[in-house]
Structure formats: C-alpha cells, structure tokens
C-alpha cells in the first residue's frame with residue numbers, strides 16, 4: 001500500500017511518515033484478553049506517576065513488564081531491572097508477544113513492554129523513543145480503550161507534524177527510517193470505548209532494550 005493511503009482495512013497497514021498503522025489488528029475478544037493480562041501486570045507492578053528530571057509529574061501513569069522497565073525520576077529517564085518499589089517486573093503478556101511476532105516477523109523478542117495508562121486529561125508530549133541500545137529494532141505499540149490522537153513529527157526536532165486517531169485494537173510500528181520520529185499523544189477522547197471498566201486508555205509499547 002502506498003504512503004498516505006488512509007484505507008482502514010484490518011490487518012492492512014497504512015503508512016504515515018514511515019510509521020505503519022494496522023487499524024483493528026485486535027478484535028474485541030483479543031482486546032479483552034489482553035486487558036486481562038495487563039491487569040495482572042498492574043497487580044504485580046502497580047502503575048506509578050513518573051516525574052521528569054525537573055520534578056514535574058507526567059500526566060500518564062506507567063508500569064512495565066519484561067526484563068527491563070522504563071522509569072523516570074530526578075535522575076532522568078532510563079531502563080531499570082526493577083519497579084521503583086523494588087519488585088521485579090512481571091513477564092510480558094503472551095498476547096502482546098504474539099502481536100510482536102506477527103507484526104515484525106523477527107526472531108528477537110522485546111525485553112520491555114511499557115504500559116501507559118491515560119486517565120482523564122492525560123497526554124504525552126512530543127519525544128523520541130531513544131533510550132534503547134540498538135535502533136535497528138522497531139518499537140511496536142498497541143492501543144486499548146479510548147481513542148487517542150497520535151501526532152507524528154520528523155526525526156529532527158520541530159517542523160510540520162501530522163496526526164491520526166488510534167482506536168482500541170490498533171497496532172502501530174515505528175521502525176526503519178521511522179524508528180526515531182518524534183511522536184506524542186495530544187489527547188484522549190474520554191468515553192469513546194467501553195473496553196476498560198474505569199474508562200481511559202492503555203497503550204503498550206514493546207521495545208528491545210539492550
């Protein structure tokens with residue numbers, strides 16, 4: 001499919017600035033099963049609200065699964081082998097690994113699944129995912145729950161951006177030349193999905209850290 005093709009066919013990628021989007025990759029049953037697995041992750045490694053180096057609380061709450069988890073505090077952004085409470089991160093949900101396998105076809109598996117929870121008013125500023133050791137591995141993102149406006153810039157800072165709505169069950173891949181594009185979440189449309197009992201949005205990102 002050519003770049004900029006906005007067609008929404010399950011399992012067929014549309015490509016925006018090199019970022020591949022697979023609308024409706026997970027059906028409702030697959031989404032529910034994944035949410036159950038995410039609940040188990042959150043039970044073992046509770047969501048926390050990271051602080052930036054400058055001491056500002058992020059609006060998104062996070063936790064991780066896998067050998068490494070992403071944390072941010074006054075010491076900065078980094079991957080850690082343990083949750084801030086000291087417990088080890090739980091294993092990456094099998095349903096998320098299955099998405100990684102199917103969408104990437106790689107024999108290397110991710111060693112971090114970052115879990116982002118967007119409640120009322122949460123958003124994520126423009127950034128690059130660049131704390132990993134080797135950018136040849138893609139980042140795979142899975143959206144569950146309320147729809148979110150995802151903004152895509154360039155690899156360089158600034159310049160024009162484009163945005164698209166990510167709906168529950170959509171899968172997105174940042175790889176190849178698009179691995180380091182700036183991206184962020186402008187806003188979440190509250191009440192647009194009934195998948196999560198308490199509302200809001202969960203995003204999982206699968207990363208190869210080292």
Ligand SMILES: O=C(O)CCC(=O)C(=O)O
Nearest residue numbers: 114116129141185203205
């Ligand atoms: O919530 C999303 O869709 C994007 C999350 C993200 O960019 C990140 O966790 O680095």
Ligand SMILES: [Fe+2]
Nearest residue numbers: 127128129183
């Ligand atoms: Fe990101």
